[in-house]
Amino acid sequence: MKSPEILKVRIGKDLVIGDPSHIVIQTMCNTHTDDVDATVAQCKALAAAGAELIRITVPSSKDVPCVREISRRLRSAGVDTPLVADIHFSSRTAIEVAPYVEKVRINPGNFHPDHEEAKAQLARLIEVCKEHGTAIRIGLNHGSLGKYITELYGNTPLAMAKAAMEWLQLCIDNDFYQVVVSLKSSNTVVMVDAYRHLHSMMEEAGVVFPMHLGVTEAGNGDSGRIKSCVGIGTLLEMGIGNTIRVSLTEDPVAELPVARFLSEYYSGKPISMPESRERTMLEAACKYGPSLLMHRSDTLALETGLGAGFDSYLADEIMQAARRRFYKPEYIACPGCGRTMYNLQEAFEQVKARTSHLKGMVIAVMGCIVNGPGEMADADWGYVGEGNGKVSIYKKNVPVLMHVPESEAPDKLLELIEAEQ
Numbered sequence: 573m574k575s576p577e578i579l580k581v582r583i584g585k586d587l588v589i590g591d592p593s594h595i596v597i598q599t600m601c602n603t604h605t606d607d608v609d610a611t612v613a614q615c616k617a618l619a620a621a622g623a624e625l626i627r628i629t630v631p632s633s634k635d636v637p638c639v640r641e642i643s644r645r646l647r648s649a650g651v652d653t654p655l656v657a658d659i660h661f662s663s664r665t666a667i668e669v670a671p672y673v674e675k676v677r678i679n680p681g682n683f684h685p686d687h688e689e690a691k692a693q694l695a696r697l698i699e700v701c702k703e704h705g706t707a708i709r710i711g712l713n714h715g716s717l718g719k720y721i722t723e724l725y726g727n728t729p730l731a732m733a734k735a736a737m738e739w740l741q742l743c744i745d746n747d748f749y750q751v752v753v754s755l756k757s758s759n760t761v762v763m764v765d766a767y768r769h770l771h772s773m774m775e776e777a778g779v780v781f782p783m784h785l786g787v788t789e790a791g792n793g794d795s796g797r798i799k800s801c802v803g804i805g806t807l808l809e810m811g812i813g814n815t816i817r818v819s820l821t822e823d824p825v826a827e828l829p830v831a832r833f834l835s836e837y838y839s840g841k842p843i844s845m846p847e848s849r850e851r852t853m854l855e856a857a858c859k860y861g862p863s864l865l866m867h868r869s870d871t872l873a874l875e876t877g878l879g880a881g882f883d884s885y886l887a888d889e890i891m892q893a894a895r896r897r898f899y900k901p902e903y904i905a906c907p908g909c910g911r912t913m914y915n916l917q918e919a920f921e922q923v924k925a926r927t928s929h930l931k932g933m934v935i936a937v938m939g940c941i942v943n944g945p946g947e948m949a950d951a952d953w954g955y956v957g958e959g960n961g962k963v964s965i966y967k968k969n970v971p972v973l974m975h976v977p978e979s980e981a982p983d984k985l986l987e988l989i990e991a992e993q
């Protein structure tokens with residue numbers, strides 16, 4: 573039987589997600605949305621670097637006028653890149669901001685603890701989106717599923733896909749098809765499994781919404797790039813995925829060359845990235861990572877021409893990204909956004925410097941106390957910015973030390989870990 577065609581979702585005037593010949597690249601601001609000048613400046617830099625879609629966080633209703641002003645200033649400066657409002661909990665904020673952006677990203681499971689009420693709130697948002705031509709991304713992350721679904725299926729890839737299907741069905745029931753869907757995880761195997769489940773379920777149901785791919789909290793540097801290429805590349809190689817975000821704990825401008833590389837590599841377009849160490853690394857991750865992750869191969873022998881030391885390091889990184897062999901700790905670090913409560917990039921480097929010997933341990937460094945703990949699903953230890961120069965340290969998902977001054981927190985984390993060993 574022929575597979576149903578992927579729906580095409582229009583975002584703003586000119587952008588289409590779901591066109592089989594093009595993988596859309598996107599990113600997210602890490603400025604505070606109420607700092608309108610900084611957010612406008614960052615959006616301009618991201619658009620100039622090639623972002624086709626830019627997400628900004630909208631923590632509450634009081635940020636909605638800022639979003640409206642950011643959009644107005646960008647459009648009057650001739651920057652037409654569509655904006656996506658990132659909503660975490662409040663359907664009211666989503667409804668208020670929907671008229672002023674081209675797309676709203678939500679996890680309806682977090683709208684309300686009562687599932688029926690969460691459904692009613694999504695239906696109300698759909699009405700506003702229909703009226704204003706605003707698209708929706710249903711964005712579920714491993715670790716932030718609603719209680720209703722985890723009670724039924726556990727915190728599993730299948731649960732992620734089932735939850736997404738339920739929300740997509742509600743969109744269909746409300747005759748609303750301007751929807752993109754994502755199921756992110758920092759664990760590449762979980763993420764690939766979840767998207768594959770959902771893709772099969774949508775095919776069976778006969779309506780295939782376009783998918784937004786990402787490895788969430790991938791970290792930074794070589795590891796963040798390689799992990800993103802392995803996770804996203806495995807799905808794109810299967811023909812799954814229509815838009816991508818490479819999330820790095822760096823300046824978001826740095827995400828775009830990696831995303832463009834992936835988009836070109838898997839669309840069969842010429843690669844625009846010049847020959848470089850980075851390109852060699854990304855090519856190797858895309859060439860070998862998917863078959864390792866899918867267990868079609870067990871080893872890789874690299875000869876990049878950049879030296880035996882580099883080849884061995886790159887092989888270790890790709891094996892770890894595919895979760896086949898761990899040669900160092902696994903770091904989960906959010907990219908930061910307008911909710912970030914401290915200097916995340918600096919904190920991440922300090923934590924890495926103290927813990928690099930802890931092979932196989934999963935350590936999360938998260939930007940905010942509101943969403944960080946929920947998003948670091950699989951971490952053994954969590955290091956979370958509280959604001960006001962303080963950090964909370966978590967063991968699994970339980971806080972064990974709170975209000976630690978930032979200057980002391982990396983040492984405290986190491987003390988706690990060593991006391992357990």
Ligand code: SF4
Nearest residue numbers: 906909939940943944
């Ligand atoms: S955990 Fe990080 S990316 Fe997620 S909302 Fe908080 S600061 Fe933003």
